[in-house]
Amino acid sequence: MLLQKANGLSHPHFLNTADLTQEEIQALIALALDLKQGKVQKSLAGKTLATLFFNPSVRTRVSFATAMFKLGGQALEISSNNVWSFEYEDDVVMDGSTIEHVKEVAPVLSRYCDGLAIRCSELVTRSAESASTGSWAESKRDIVLNSFAKYAGVPVINMESNVYHPCQGLGDAVTIKEQLGETKGKKYVHSWAYHPKALPMATTNSQLLGACDLGMDVVLAHPQGWELDPEILALAQKRAIESGGSFSISYDQHEAVEDADIVCTKSWGALPYYGNWEAEKQARAQLKDWIIDEEKMARTRHGKFMHCLPVRRNVEVTQGVLDGTSSIVIDEAENRMWAQMALLATYLGD
Ligand code: CP
Numbered sequence: 502m503l504l505q506k507a508n509g510l511s512h513p514h515f516l517n518t519a520d521l522t523q524e525e526i527q528a529l530i531a532l533a534l535d536l537k538q539g540k541v542q543k544s545l546a547g548k549t550l551a552t553l554f555f556n557p558s559v560r561t562r563v564s565f566a567t568a569m570f571k572l573g574g575q576a577l578e579i580s581s582n583n584v585w586s587f588e589y590e591d592d593v594v595m596d597g598s599t600i601e602h603v604k605e606v607a608p609v610l611s612r613y614c615d616g617l618a619i620r621c622s623e624l625v626t627r628s629a630e631s632a633s634t635g636s637w638a639e640s641k642r643d644i645v646l647n648s649f650a651k652y653a654g655v656p657v658i659n660m661e662s663n664v665y666h667p668c669q670g671l672g673d674a675v676t677i678k679e680q681l682g683e684t685k686g687k688k689y690v691h692s693w694a695y696h697p698k699a700l701p702m703a704t705t706n707s708q709l710l711g712a713c714d715l716g717m718d719v720v721l722a723h724p725q726g727w728e729l730d731p732e733i734l735a736l737a738q739k740r741a742i743e744s745g746g747s748f749s750i751s752y753d754q755h756e757a758v759e760d761a762d763i764v765c766t767k768s769w770g771a772l773p774y775y776g777n778w779e780a781e782k783q784a785r786a787q788l789k790d791w792i793i794d795e796e797k798m799a800r801t802r803h804g805k806f807m808h809c810l811p812v813r814r815n816v817e818v819t820q821g822v823l824d825g826t827s828s829i830v831i832d833e834a835e836n837r838m839w840a841q842m843a844l845l846a847t848y849l850g851d
Pocket residue numbers: 557558559560561562661669809810811
């Protein structure tokens with residue numbers, strides 16, 4: 502790792518919220534809300550953030566560009582279709598399709614830019630035809646993100662990898678704090694939802710960890726077989742205890758949402774079926790009742806509904822819930838920008 506420290510933070514890069522202490526996370530949340538309310542101003546004048554997108558994006562792309570603009574700096578977008586194809590493995594003979602090694606790319610970009618932000622995630626991780634690895638163990642290496650972090654001389658921000666989407670986790674934590682004020686003792690439910698595709702679990706992992714940092718009673722609800730990676734579950738348990746909250750798992754969506762203050766839903770693929778879409782397709786076809794609807798929201802304690810977006814209407818959540826007064830999905834998307842402004846000011850600021 503070329504970069505040892507970023508402004509005194511406990512980790513030089515923002516790859517996973519759990520790399521930071523809970524005090525550091527609380528400070529980022531407070532700064533995001535202060536920035537949103539106009540209580541403080543931060544400047545990144547003259548600074549450049551390179552945003553490297555290897556996948557499509559609406560919110561992340563626009564919120565990072567706007568965050569840098571509002572801070573007086575600039576975001577320079579790099580897409581996989583307008584740069585050379587990069588190599589990440591060590592000790593390879595590069596006589597194939599890759600043209601440039603990350604060992605040169607990352608330090609070169611670090612000479613031009615003050616931070617690098619990377620989005621590189623398997624889009625449909627368990628579909629053999631669309632996954633490039635077909636193995637969770639291989640995907641979990643997050644080789645693109647971790648290689649940039651290894652060879653960059655400036656902070657690297659994870660804009661969603663195979664394992665984590667920490668900007669979503671932080672943005673959601675800002676939104677929950679904004680909505681509830683005191684979060685300790687409040688109930689947060691993160692529920693799996695039916696979806697016609699097997700989506701990555703990075704967003705869920707980070708949303709879960711974000712809630713566990715808030716001292717909430719966190720319930721993860723999903724069908725049996727859709728368990729998250731054991732390392733994530735252990736981390737969620739640890740962070741929940743450290744924050745004075747709790748963490749439990751439910752296999753019953755109706756039961757889980759009872760008295761919830763926040764209901765957040767997201768679909769993800771089942772690890773046992775990783776790379777075996779045909780088997781997962783049949784199993785998940787039986788789970789179409791895993792949808793957040795008006796009846797489930799009525800069981801909550803006037804709970805708010807969250808989703809990271811993009812969302813499939815009347816598949817993951819009914820349009821009645823999504824268009825109703827309990828839905829805070831637009832605030833949630835907006836707060837990505839304020840959270841990232843806090844992040845950028847903290848990591849890239851003088
Ligand atoms: N929630 C989120 O990351 O949205 P995008 O994929 O559109 O950036």
